[in-house]
Amino acid sequence: MMSLLKLSNVSKSFGGLKAVNNVSMEIPPNVIVGLIGPNGSGKTTLVNLITGFYRPDAGDIFFKDEKITGLKPYHIANKGIVRTFQLTRVFKQLTVMQNLMTALNSHEDFQGKVSEILDMIGLQGKANTVAQNLSYGEQKLLEIGRALIKNPQMLILDEPASGISPTIVNKLSEVIIELKRLGKTIMIIEHNLRVISNVCDTVVVLNHGVKIAEGTFSEISTDQRVISAYIGE
Amino acid sequence: MTAARHTLYTVLSIIVVTLILLILPYLGISAFMISFLLSVYIWVTLAVSWNILSGYTGYFSFGHTAFFGSGAFASAVTDYYFNVPYFMTIPIAGAVTAGMAAGLGIVTFRLRRLRGQFFALTTVVLTFVSSIVVINNWGDGIVMHSVKAFWPFISIPHIFYTLALLLCVASISISIAVYRSKLGLNFFAIRDDEEAAEAIGINSFKNKMIAFCISSMLVGFAGAVFAGWVKYVWPETVFNLNYSLFPILMTILGGMGTWVGPILGGVILTTIFQIVAGGEAILNNIILGSLLVVVMILLPQGIYNLALTGYRRIRPLSRQTP
Numbered sequence: 001m002m003s004l005l006k007l008s009n010v011s012k013s014f015g016g017l018k019a020v021n022n023v024s025m026e027i028p029p030n031v032i033v034g035l036i037g038p039n040g041s042g043k044t045t046l047v048n049l050i051t052g053f054y055r056p057d058a059g060d061i062f063f064k065d066e067k068i069t070g071l072k073p074y075h076i077a078n079k080g081i082v083r084t085f086q087l088t089r090v091f092k093q094l095t096v097m098q099n100l101m102t103a104l105n106s107h108e109d110f111q112g113k114v115s116e117i118l119d120m121i122g123l124q125g126k127a128n129t130v131a132q133n134l135s136y137g138e139q140k141l142l143e144i145g146r147a148l149i150k151n152p153q154m155l156i157l158d159e160p161a162s163g164i165s166p167t168i169v170n171k172l173s174e175v176i177i178e179l180k181r182l183g184k185t186i187m188i189i190e191h192n193l194r195v196i197s198n199v200c201d202t203v204v205v206l207n208h209g210v211k212i213a214e215g216t217f218s219e220i221s222t223d224q225r226v227i228s229a230y231i232g233e
Numbered sequence: 234m235t236a237a238r239h240t241l242y243t244v245l246s247i248i249v250v251t252l253i254l255l256i257l258p259y260l261g262i263s264a265f266m267i268s269f270l271l272s273v274y275i276w277v278t279l280a281v282s283w284n285i286l287s288g289y290t291g292y293f294s295f296g297h298t299a300f301f302g303s304g305a306f307a308s309a310v311t312d313y314y315f316n317v318p319y320f321m322t323i324p325i326a327g328a329v330t331a332g333m334a335a336g337l338g339i340v341t342f343r344l345r346r347l348r349g350q351f352f353a354l355t356t357v358v359l360t361f362v363s364s365i366v367v368i369n370n371w372g373d374g375i376v377m378h379s380v381k382a383f384w385p386f387i388s389i390p391h392i393f394y395t396l397a398l399l400l401c402v403a404s405i406s407i408s409i410a411v412y413r414s415k416l417g418l419n420f421f422a423i424r425d426d427e428e429a430a431e432a433i434g435i436n437s438f439k440n441k442m443i444a445f446c447i448s449s450m451l452v453g454f455a456g457a458v459f460a461g462w463v464k465y466v467w468p469e470t471v472f473n474l475n476y477s478l479f480p481i482l483m484t485i486l487g488g489m490g491t492w493v494g495p496i497l498g499g500v501i502l503t504t505i506f507q508i509v510a511g512g513e514a515i516l517n518n519i520i521l522g523s524l525l526v527v528v529m530i531l532l533p534q535g536i537y538n539l540a541l542t543g544y545r546r547i548r549p550l551s552r553q554t555p
Contacts (some may be wrong), residue, residue, distance in 0.1 A: 051432065077434035085432070091425035093490070094418075102422040103433040104415075146433060 002065070004029040004185050005050070005081070005154060010059035012049055019045040021209040022059070029153075032176065032186045034196040034217070037206035038229060043189045044086060046206065047156050051083045052076040063154070082152040086159045086189075088139040090146070092132040096123055099131055099142055103150045113149055120178065121145040122171060137164035144175065154185045161192045173198055197221075205229065243409060251402050258391050267390050271462065273503045274397035276479065278455045280487070280495035281404045283480040285411060286448035288490040290441055291424030293349060295477045296337075296356030299363040300330040300449045302472035304456025306367050309375040309466040319380045323396075323457040330453030333359070334445045342441045348427070364472035374467035377460065393462040400458055404451045405496060411447070412492045420444055424490070475521070482521060486528050488535030497537055 003026035012020040020042045027033050035043050048054040050061055052073040060069045068076055077083075082103075091099050100114050118124045121141040126134065131142060140160055147155055157176075161169045169192065176199050179186060190196050196203060197217045205213040205220055207229040213220045220226050258267050279297055287293050307329040308322040317325065341355050380389060387395075411417045419440045422430035427437050460466045479502065480495070487498025502524075506517050532539065 053428070053431075072436075073428070073431035074434050074436045077432055082434070083432050085429065089426045089429035089432075091422050091429070093425055094421055098418060098421070101415075102418045102430065102435065105434075143429075150433060 002029070003027060003062075004064060005187075006062040006065075007046075007050070008060050008062070010046075010049055010056045010061060012045055012054055012056050018209050020049060020056075020206075023206070023209070023211050024059075025204055025211065025214065027154075027185060027187065029185050030180065030183055031201040032180050032188065032199050034200035034203040035187055035189045035206065036191070036193070036196060036203060040208075041206040041229075042209040043206055044158055045209075047083060047158055047187075047189065050076075051081060051156065077150065077152070080153040081156065082147040082150050082154075083156040084140075084143045084147055084158055084160065086162070088136065088143050090131040090134075090139045090142050093130065095128050095130055096134070096142055097127040099146050100149050103146050117145045117149045120148070120175060137168035140164055141168065141171070141175075144172075148179070152184070154187070155179065156187045156189075158189045159191065160188065161190055161195050169195065240413070247402065247406060251398070254398055255395065258394055264390065267394050269503075269507055271390075271394050271397045272507075273500055274394075274401035275455050275459060276483065276503045277496055277499035278397075278401045278404045278451060279476065279480040280483040280499040281401075281408045281492075282448045282451035282455070284484045284489065284492070284495040285408055285451075286444045287481070288484055288494070289411065289417060289420035289424065290444045291349070292441060292444075293353045293481075294356045294445075294448070295353055295481075296334075296359050296449070297452055297480055298472055298474055298477040299356070299360040300333065300452035301456040301459070301476040302367060302468065303333060303363050304330050304453030305460035305466050305471040306371065306375070306456075306468075307453065308457035308460040309377050310371070312377045313375045316378075319378065319461050322461075323454055326457035326460075327450040327453040330456070331446045331450035333363070334449035335442065338442045338445045342438050342445075360472070360474070360477065364468060367472065368468045372468060374465055377464050377466065379464070380461055393458065396458050396461070397455075400451075400454050405492070407447065407451070408492045408495075416440070416443065421490075475517070478521065478525075482525055482528065485535060486524070486532065488537030488539075491535070491537050494535050494537045498535070501536075 005027040007023055007025050010020060010023050011018065023046065035046065037043050045054065049056050052068070052071050052075065055070050060067055062068065063079060063081060068079065091102060094102070096118070097114055100117055101110055104110055104113065114127070115124070118127060121144060123138060123141060123145070126138070131139060134142060144157065144160065160172055173195055176186060176188070188196065188200065200217060202215060203217050203220050204211060205223070205226050212225045212229060213223045215223070257270070279301070283294065283297055304326040307326040308319070311317040311322045311325050312319055337355060337359055341352050344351070380392060411420070419430070419435050422435055423437050423440055431437055456471060459471070463470070483498035483502045484495040485498070486502060487496065488494030506520065509516065509520060
């Protein structure tokens with residue numbers, strides 16, 4: 001099977017700390033992959049490496065068999081990998097509609113696309129609300145909507161469910177499953193294991209920057225290394 | 234109102250106001266009024282251009298003095314030493330200052346870790362470096378060739394009045410066009426969160442370069458118009474730090490990041506300076522200092538935004554969707 005995203009022996013250190021240590025993985029198209037691990041296990045660093053915010057010290061990253069190691073973030077975004085951030089980063093002084101439009105390349109047919117995305121994330125009535133007046137959960141949805149309007153092949157969500165109400169968590173799970181149906185590939189970093197078990201096809205577990213397990217949720221939840229990483233020896 | 238009609242109304246109002254201001258000198262207004270309006274146009278140009286970079290992208294610049302002085306000297310040097318006709322020196326001045334901005338931008342905008350404050354600092358450094366270069370070479374100033382009046386009714390003050398007005402209108406038009414375009418959205422996205430902007434595919438380096446070059450080019454034009462108007466270009470007049478500080482104050486007073494703000498602030502402050510201080514430099518500086526403090530404390534969002542908030546409050550709710 002051809003992989004959409006492929007990491008081969010990727011490493012990144014900060015001073016003496018090996019944040020990501022020799023990680024390899026392959027993600028086939030149209031799946032939902034969960035990326036889990038204890039705090040400080042290198043999940044967000046890995047996302048930063050994939051999306052070009054950091055440059056790996058060693059190893060290579062391929063997207064659709066094309067090497068994307070060391071490309072700038074905007075370049076990778078335009079190739080089809082769009083991410084969201086752990087703490088939401090919407091454009092606070094712009095309206096919901098303007099936020100969505102920033103991700104489009106031109107003004108052509110933006111209205112159709114914008115209303116489609118607004119429907120999907122459930123913010124139809126708030127197109128002209130300034131983003132800083134939205135609730136935190138709505139901002140998270142807006143950030144996902146802003147990523148989606150670019151129509152990326154792969155979407156990386158960094159802790160989409162943290163700090164938001166259970167209703168919005170459900171809405172979010174619906175959106176993610178709907179996206180898979182539309183043919184997207186999604187990587188989710190999440191501490192909320194209920195979300196992970198509900199939506200993910202496979203799960204990758206990191207600990208101290210090393211990949212310690214990979215498999216379906218039921219497989220990894222019985223894996224001894226995973227249990228000891230989370231609970232301790 | 235649809236976007237197309239909105240644009241049409243904007244264009245029409247700009248044309249009408251410009252035409253009225255263009256014929257104003259021929260309706261017998263005083264020479265003082267002409268020179269006062271001319272200074273309003275130049276200050277508004279400086280404020281509007283500062284806003285295009287700093288208001289829209291959030292990168293604070295203290296470099297207007299460098300570009301204003303360099304623009305004035307680029308015009309004077311090409312006029313005096315190379316006998317370039319004055320009107321040709323204006324685009325040359327713009328090209329010189331845009332080139333300076335591009336040179337500085339390539340260095341500072343590439344360095345990912347050195348954002349806002351570092352950029353502000355380099356613009357201060359540029360001001361000192363460029364003024365020292367000019368003082369070392371042309372420290373005694375340059376007297377430019379006289380611009381010839383075209384025909385009996387267009388006197389020299391009228392020529393410069395017209396030039397300054399056209400430059401001002403062009404700056405405002407560019408500022409509005411950027412504000413309403415995708416380019417403007419890119420700038421605002423960079424201002425609100427540069428990394429998030431990159432993450433959705435906005436090339437922040439390219440966009441910052443565009444903003445910086447447009448802004449500096451307009452300042453260079455303004456410097457050249459000023460040089461032709463005063464004719465005697467002296468480093469201490471054109472490399473005055475006020476050319477960096479006043480546009481900032483005008484823009485913040487009017488409303489930073491909006492296109493109306495710098496126009497409003499520019500007109501208001503130039504008028505206040507004229508009335509209160511009569512153009513007296515020391516008084517101007519005292520007023521500037523006090524105003525800066527008062528505006529920052531009482532009115533950080535600017536007059537325009539304040540008025541907008543007030544208007545939205547009194548406007549019936551049913552009409553709130555634009």
